Amino acid sequence: MSDEKILSIVKKIYRFTLSVFIIIFTLFLSTIYYYNDPTLSLLIPKEEKNITSSKSVQQKNAGIIQDGIHLETGLIEGEGLMLVVQNCTSCHSAKMITQNRANKEGWRSMIKWMQQTQNLWDLGENEEKIIDYLSTNYPPQKKGRRATLTNIEWYNLD
Amino acid sequence: MSNRRDFIKKSSLATISSILGVDIVFAKNLPKDVLPLLLQEEGFYTKFNKHKDMVILNDRPWNAEAQAHILDDEITPSSKMFVRNNGLIPENIDVDNWNLTIDGESVNTPKSYTISELKKFPKHTYRLTLECGGNGRSEFNPPAKGNQWSIGAVSCAEWTGVRLRDILEDVGINQDAVYIGYYGADTHLSGNPEKNPISRGMPISKALMDETIIAYAMNGENIPLAHGFPLRLVAGGWPASVSGKWINKLVVRNKIHDGAKMGGQSYRVPCTAVAPGSKVSDDQMCIIESMPVKSLITYPKSGAVISENRTLNVRGHAWAGELKVNKMEYSIDFGSTWHRCELKAPHNRLAWQRWSANINFPKKGYYEVWARATDTNGTMQPMVLPGWNPKGYLNNACHRIAIKVN
Numbered sequence: 001m002s003d004e005k006i007l008s009i010v011k012k013i014y015r016f017t018l019s020v021f022i023i024i025f026t027l028f029l030s031t032i033y034y035y036n037d038p039t040l041s042l043l044i045p046k047e048e049k050n051i052t053s054s055k056s057v058q059q060k061n062a063g064i065i066q067d068g069i070h071l072e073t074g075l076i077e078g079e080g081l082m083l084v085v086q087n088c089t090s091c092h093s094a095k096m097i098t099q100n101r102a103n104k105e106g107w108r109s110m111i112k113w114m115q116q117t118q119n120l121w122d123l124g125e126n127e128e129k130i131i132d133y134l135s136t137n138y139p140p141q142k143k144g145r146r147a148t149l150t151n152i153e154w155y156n157l158d
Numbered sequence: 159m160s161n162r163r164d165f166i167k168k169s170s171l172a173t174i175s176s177i178l179g180v181d182i183v184f185a186k187n188l189p190k191d192v193l194p195l196l197l198q199e200e201g202f203y204t205k206f207n208k209h210k211d212m213v214i215l216n217d218r219p220w221n222a223e224a225q226a227h228i229l230d231d232e233i234t235p236s237s238k239m240f241v242r243n244n245g246l247i248p249e250n251i252d253v254d255n256w257n258l259t260i261d262g263e264s265v266n267t268p269k270s271y272t273i274s275e276l277k278k279f280p281k282h283t284y285r286l287t288l289e290c291g292g293n294g295r296s297e298f299n300p301p302a303k304g305n306q307w308s309i310g311a312v313s314c315a316e317w318t319g320v321r322l323r324d325i326l327e328d329v330g331i332n333q334d335a336v337y338i339g340y341y342g343a344d345t346h347l348s349g350n351p352e353k354n355p356i357s358r359g360m361p362i363s364k365a366l367m368d369e370t371i372i373a374y375a376m377n378g379e380n381i382p383l384a385h386g387f388p389l390r391l392v393a394g395g396w397p398a399s400v401s402g403k404w405i406n407k408l409v410v411r412n413k414i415h416d417g418a419k420m421g422g423q424s425y426r427v428p429c430t431a432v433a434p435g436s437k438v439s440d441d442q443m444c445i446i447e448s449m450p451v452k453s454l455i456t457y458p459k460s461g462a463v464i465s466e467n468r469t470l471n472v473r474g475h476a477w478a479g480e481l482k483v484n485k486m487e488y489s490i491d492f493g494s495t496w497h498r499c500e501l502k503a504p505h506n507r508l509a510w511q512r513w514s515a516n517i518n519f520p521k522k523g524y525y526e527v528w529a530r531a532t533d534t535n536g537t538m539q540p541m542v543l544p545g546w547n548p549k550g551y552l553n554n555a556c557h558r559i560a561i562k563v564n
Contacts, residue, residue, distance in 0.1 A: 091347050093218040099306040110303050117422070119348035143299040145542040149460070149526065152560045157462040157470075 074098055080133030083126050091120070097134065101141055107134040206384045209237045215305045219243035219347060219355075220384070223293075223310035226557065227459035229475070232505075232512060233285060234313040236382045242290050242311060243384075244419065245355025248343040248404050253388050258372065260325065262409030264335035271325070273374060273388060279320040279328075284369050285509035286394030287314045287477045288401055289449050291425050294553025297543055300435045302550025309454060309557060314475065314510040317392045319373035322408075323366045331362075331410050338365040339415030340391050340402030357417025358425065360393055360400050362410075364447075369394055369508050372405070394508030395479040397425055397446050397551075420445070427547040434546035443548075448479030450544070451533040452554040453486065453513070460559035466522055470561065473514035476501065478533035485532040486513040490525050490561075493541050499529075519563045528558040 064071045073085055073094035088097060102110065108131055114120035123130060202214055202222065211228045215221045223240045231238065253273060261268040290311035295302055322338070339359035346353035364370060373381060373392045381387045386403030393400045399419065409415065419425060426443035428436075453476035464470055476483040486499040499515040519525060532538040539556045 091218075093216050095214075095216045096305075099215060100303055101301045102303065106300075106303065113303075113422075117418075119346070119350055119353065140299075140301050143297065143301075145299075146555065147297065149558065149560050152461045154461045154463050154562060155459070157458055157464050158468065 076137040078133055078137050080129045083130050084133055087121075087123060087126065087130060091118070097138060101138050102135065103140055104131050104135040106140070107131050107138075206241065206382065207237055208241075212238070212240075213308075213310065215307065219246055221305045223307055224313075225310050225459075226454050226456055226474075226559075229310065229312070229454060230456035230473070232314075233377060234315045235377060236315070236385065239313040239315060239385060240290065240311040241384050242305070242398060243344065243355075244399075245344040245346050247384060248345065251343070251383075251388060251404075256388055257406060258389060259407045260329045260410065261407060262339070263412045264332040264410040265329055266332065267330070269329045276320055276325070276372065276389075277374065279324045281318060282321055282368075282371055283316060283318040284371065284392075284394065284507075285314055285316050285505045286369060286392055287312065287449075287508060287510045288392070288394065288398040289313075289452070289477070291397030291399060291446050291449070291551045292549070294555065295550035297553055297555065298546060298550040299543070300546075302548060304549065311398075312452075312454070312477075314477070315376050316378070317371060317373040317390075318375040318378070319371040319389075319392070321368065322370045322372055322391070323368075325372060326365070326410065329410075332412070334412040335362050335410045336413060337361055337411040337415045339409045339411055339417045339420075340405045341407040341409070341417070342386075342402050342404040343406055344404055354418045356399060356402070356419045357415070358399050358402065358420050359409075359411075359415040359417065360396065361414075361447075364393055364396065364400075367393075369506070395448055395477075397449060399425055414445075423549050425551070426549070427545075427551055431545050432547070436546075436548070438548055446551060448481070449477075450552055450554040451478040451481070451483060451531050451537055451539055452476070453483070453529045453531040453539065454557050455527060455529050455559050458559070458561075461562075462559075463562045463564055464519075466519070466563055468563075470517045470519070471514060472499075472517055472527055472529075473512065474529060474557075475510040476513050476529075476531040477510040478531065480508070481533040481535060482507075483511050483513075483531045484534045484536075485538075486511075487530045487532075488515050488517065489528045489530070490517060490519065492526065493528060496530065519561070522563050525561045525563065526558045527561055528556045530556050 065077045068077045070077055070081055070085065073089055075081060075084060075094050075097065111120065111123065111127065202208060202220060203210060208222065209228055211225050212222045213225065215223060220241050220243050224238050228238045256273055257270045258276065259268060259270045290307060292304055293307045293311035294309060295304060296306035296308050337359055339357055341354060341357050344355050346355045370393045373390045374388060375381060376385060381390055389405050391402045391405050422440055423443050425446050427446060428438045429442055429444040432438055453474055455472060455474040457473045472488065476486050482504060483501065486501040487496040488499055489496050497515065499513045502512045504511045517527065528541065530539050539554050541556050543553060543555050
């Protein structure tokens with residue numbers, strides 16, 4: 001056998017081995033990817049993904065404040081915000097805060113009620129800061145004995 | 159699902175706040191990017207198969223109410239039924255091995271029933287009005303803490319099950335029985351397995367009524383998960399919290415039941431009337447029993463614009479707790495004059511009653527249609543808020559809608 005022929009056989013073996021290796025490696029990578037992302041979400045257009053996967057929106061919004069609103073919870077930005085996020089929203093929705101209104105005394109009594117009946121922990125020196133935040137950003141509004149109808153969406157019935 | 163998504167995308171903030179039934183405070187500060195957060199709540203509508211016009215008040219635990227215009231059905235479908243939870247909805251319910259145990263001081267020998275054993279007792283079906291004790295809380299001034307329900311925490315579905323009385327007779331209860339308490343499979347928000355989210359009940363007299371049932375079906379199907387699958391205690395006309403969900407144990411007590419949310423200020427109002435904003439000690443608070451007389455305008459939806467000389471058909475439901483509604487009236491001049499509506503008898507005791515009226519408006523302009531029900535005791539709904547109470551219960555003030563005649 002000439003040297004040339006030996007060289008050509010060696011090259012062929014080299015190419016064959018390389019191709020097999022590349023195929024196995026690619027399969028290996030795909031398997032790992034599929035294992036981590038069974039829905040193949042990266043292959044789906046990005047816009048659709050943002051709507052279907054709300055958790056990613058939430059994670060993306062964690063800690064972000066825009067125009068005075070903490071995006072993750074919808075709470076108003078202010079001194080004590082993160083204390084409220086940490087101590088209140090681990091047990092209940094921030095909506096429990098944003099839909100309620102009270103003065104210092106009112107918020108204090110809600111905290112006391114949660115401590116007595118709902119397993120809320122002792123807030124220590126943070127209690128005053130939390131109450132300050134709540135009574136400043138969610139104070140009572142004067143509503144009278146019956147409010148005017150507002151936000152009427154007019155539509156044609158005929 | 160996509161309808162709601164489009165709907166939210168297209169809605170202005172004003173629309174969203176009107177859906178929420180409250181002003182979005184600092185709405186002008188709310189950035190556009192916050193709107194996708196509302197989309198996160200889509201899960202609620204699909205998971206519990208709820209109508210897109212249901213309004214979420216709280217997502218942990220889930221609490222949501224209907225709006226008046228989606229409550230027009232004579233029998234409330236599950237999709238339009240308010241959701242009120244004190245704890246977390248149980249998961250992985252094993253119906254075949256579900257047991258209802260009857261125990262307590264006033265029971266000699268505790269007894270357990272599987273669902274198929276319960277179904278051997280005579281079957282009864284009733285339409286029963288269930289209204290949250292805190293329905294209407296959002297209007298109170300000074301504000302009361304808790305979920306800020308507007309008007310939609312009420313339903314009248316058709317419940318099928320066995321009479322609690324039949325079960326209690328089968329178990330055998332002592333003469334000293336005064337109260338029934340329930341326990342359910344829901345879990346406390348804190349995650350503490352030792353704590354019950356809610357364990358309320360009713361006096362034995364209410365428990366022994368014909369219409370007080372242990373239901374295994376609602377509107378002819380299995381009870382939906384959010385409404386108590388597989389067993390719910392149903393006591394129409396009383397605060398809906400008396401109608402325990404996911405029940406697995408009932409206790410017959412020789413004293414007033416002392417489970418979670420029976421004591422303190424929960425589901426209680428001052429025994430004697432107090433001035434708005436007063437502090438009331440726990441021992442001066444009395445348990446709410448029958449709900450007060452009330453009505454809703456379910457058609458048309460508020461905001462209708464109609465042409466002059468057109469007769470407007472207005473209709474809705476009226477109910478009165480343990481009592482019946484005797485008279486139904488409407489006013490288009492803020493209560494200066496009242497006119498009779500047509501009022502139907504209830505399908506059965508404790509079911510809401512259909513009412514309707516044809517209204518002719520005298521001239522063009524802005525009108526409000528106010529509706530007022532009167533019960534068999536002659537008690538009527540107030541136009542202003544009823545007596546203030548610390549927790550904001552029992553707001554039965556007249557419902558009203560806005561109409562424009564062009």
